[in-house]
Amino acid sequence: MTPSPEPAHDRVPLAPFWRQWSDRAVARAPAGWTGLIDELRDLQDAAAASAPPAETVARATALLADARRLLAAHTVADDEQLYGKLLRLPGRGQTLSPPLRLLSWTATEIVGEVTFGRFHSGSNDAVHGGAVALLFDEALGRLSDLDDRPPSRTVSLRVEFRSLTPVGRPLTVRARLLGQDGRKRRLAGVLRDGERLCAEADGLFLALRPGQR
Numbered sequence: 001m002t003p004s005p006e007p008a009h010d011r012v013p014l015a016p017f018w019r020q021w022s023d024r025a026v027a028r029a030p031a032g033w034t035g036l037i038d039e040l041r042d043l044q045d046a047a048a049a050s051a052p053p054a055e056t057v058a059r060a061t062a063l064l065a066d067a068r069r070l071l072a073a074h075t076v077a078d079d080e081q082l083y084g085k086l087l088r089l090p091g092r093g094q095t096l097s098p099p100l101r102l103l104s105w106t107a108t109e110i111v112g113e114v115t116f117g118r119f120h121s122g123s124n125d126a127v128h129g130g131a132v133a134l135l136f137d138e139a140l141g142r143l144s145d146l147d148d149r150p151p152s153r154t155v156s157l158r159v160e161f162r163s164l165t166p167v168g169r170p171l172t173v174r175a176r177l178l179g180q181d182g183r184k185r186r187l188a189g190v191l192r193d194g195e196r197l198c199a200e201a202d203g204l205f206l207a208l209r210p211g212q213r
């Protein structure tokens with residue numbers, strides 16, 4: 001695989017399994033679906049960052065209950081779900097972890113940018129450690145399954161927190177494939193705020209056998 005000539009997350013190559021998985025969701029996604037996910041993400045950050053008066057709380061709660069009822073009327077099984085399957089979008093259409101925008105990639109390394117919002121804050125404007133682990137799982141998982149490698153799952157993820165990870169600033173995440181031994185893939189990741197090392201991780205991913213999910 002040749003290095004990407006310019007930043008363009010939507011041109012990251014997808015292995016056949018993932019291309020089919022993602023394209024099927026894209027084909028089924030109604031107009032405006034990605035706007036809904038973006039709104040949900042902004043809502044999470046706004047809720048986390050606000051200290052509203054009671055009238056505002058009551059109004060927002062009623063609006064949210066309305067939205068929840070509207071969506072719950074269209075519940076589908078996991079196979080039909082759209083959420084999290086839009087692999088050509090930064091964040092792949094989910095709000096669990098912040099959008100990871102890939103800037104460059106090869107078969108063995110990806111570099112991306114991520115900004116954590118208030119939703120992912122643990123305390124004192126520092127990102128929750130579990131959210132940092134979540135980001136590494138996303139980044140390492142993405143690289144594990146790049147370049148036509150069969151789908152894999154994380155079996156081990158170790159994170160070292162080296163300094164506080166700030167909220168609201170673009171951070172750089174870099175993941176590398178260190179090696180493969182049969183079904184086992186060893187990967188490592190680093191998260192930086194400019195030059196400052198915030199966290200690093202190493203993970204073991206196992207390629208799934210036919211029939212495994």
Ligand SMILES: CCCCCCCCCCCC(=O)SCCNC(=O)CCNC(=O)[C@H](O)C(C)(C)COP(=O)(O)OP(=O)(O)OC[C@H]1O[C@@H](n2cnc3c(N)ncnc32)[C@H](O)[C@@H]1OP(=O)(O)O
Pocket residue numbers: 014015018087137138139141142145146152153154155156184204206208209212
């Ligand atoms: C574009 C893409 C977008 C992709 C979308 C974007 C990225 C999202 C990424 C998220 C990824 C996840 O979070 S995945 C969700 C979290 N992970 C999981 O839920 C996985 C749960 N575990 C499992 O389901 C299972 O362990 C499997 C199916 C992965 C593997 O089971 P298995 O096939 O029976 O494998 P098994 O024989 O036990 O192990 C095979 C070999 O690995 C070794 N092994 C197994 N576990 C470990 C371990 N923790 N540490 C060391 N070694 C281990 C065994 O000793 C063995 O070595 P030897 O005897 O061969 O030497």
